[in-house]
Amino acid sequence: MLDLRLLMDLGLAPKEAEIVVHMANSLRERGKGYFVAPVLAKEVGIPREKIYTYLKRLEELGVIDTIGSRPKSFSLRPVDELLDGLARSHRERVEGNLVQLEATVAEAKRSEYASLLPRLSILKDRGQYVRAMIEIIKSSKQVMIISRTSALLLPWSRESGPVQLLDEYRNSIIERTSAGSAHVDYLIPFEYTKTEILGRAGASMVEARRAIANLEEFCLSKKHPNIRVRNMSRVPAISLIIGEGRVAVGFTSEEEARTAKGVMVESGDFFGFMSSIYDLLVDQEGSDIGPEMVEEIGMALDRIGRERIQGVLRQSSRGSD
Incomplete structure (x- = not known):
């Protein structure tokens, strides 16, 4: 017995399904x-002016046959044949829709990637890193900085580098945190930094020791309500700056940075890329990043996506006004 729901699931309109069921029942019963x-x-209870439209489509689908011309008669094809034909047509439509859906999804991902790409910076040198910190600190209320070196990042440490940028960085962080406009959370390898400073000191050993003393004083005793510093016993695999709606990833070499950027561009998957960065950082062998830090890093990265969603909602709200 033919079922209305089955016929509609196979692609017939409700009235078309009613016609087919009526013809099948009439053949069986009368x-x-x-x-x-x-x-x-x-x-069937269909207006005469509409019945021809339904019958024409059923004929096109191979559900009914026509006989003669004046008057034209209609007969139902064998049930197994018409069901096979409808199932085949339905499968072809579904497969075509899936191909179209995959293309639509791919385009949506490309569009989303294009909108998220400006939120990600892949850094290959010290100057780029300082610029990224300045931009993120100036534009974010909450900033997390996970770094391979602390000497460059703390505003009162001394070291060779892009002096003008370092001054701007120091001024930005001191101004923003002192005014309560930003909170900065540092995770740094302090012991490694001491070794690094001494290794680069050369003849300026006095200045190097002074820089270490300043760094040590800050790490161990200085307290700032909007700056928190925590020591990492092992150097992280990457450097990471996370702000609100923006993230910057620093690698140890220009080659690594180029490779990472290539992977990102090729995949077009912002969140997949950031998931890999997260795993690289957290799962590093010997890392002392504990559960609390893991949760904080995850929350910081989540703020990027949340900021994106809020921006879309704000745009939608403005568009509906």
Whole structure:
């Protein structure tokens, strides 16, 4: 027995399904296998001017056959044949829709990637890193900095580098945190930094020791309400600056940075890329990043996506006004 729901699931419109079920029941119960359009319209309860449209489509789908011309008669094809034909047509439509859906999804991902890409910076040198910190600190209320070196990052440490940028960085962080406009959370390898400073000191050993003393004083005793510094016993695999709606990733070499950028561009998957960065950082062998830090890093990265969603909502709200 043919079922209305099955026929509609296979792609027939409700009235088309009613016509097919009526023709099947008439054949089974009364032995009536041929119909003319006016009689069929009356029996099914469809206006005569519309019955021809439904019958034409059923004929195109291979559900019914036509006999003669004046008057034209309609008969139902064998049930197993019409079901096979409908199933085949439905499968072809579904497969076509899936291809179209995959293309639509791919385009949506490309569009989303294009909108998220400006939020990600892949850094290959010290100057780029300082510039990224300045921009993120100036534009974010909450900043997390996970760094391979602390000497460059703390505003009162001394070291060779892009002096003008370092001054701007120091001024930015001191101004923003002192005014309560930003909170900065540092995770730094302090012991490694001491070794690094001494290794680069050369003849300036006095200045190097002074820089270490300043750094040590800050790490161990200085307290600032909007700056927190925590020591990492092992150098992290990457450097990471996370702000609100923006993240910057620093690598140890220009080659690593180029490779990472290539992977990012090729995949077009912002969140997949950031997930890999997160795993690289957290799962590093010997890392002393504990559960609390893991949760904080995850929350910081989550703020990037949340900021994105809020921006979309704000745009939608403005568009509806």
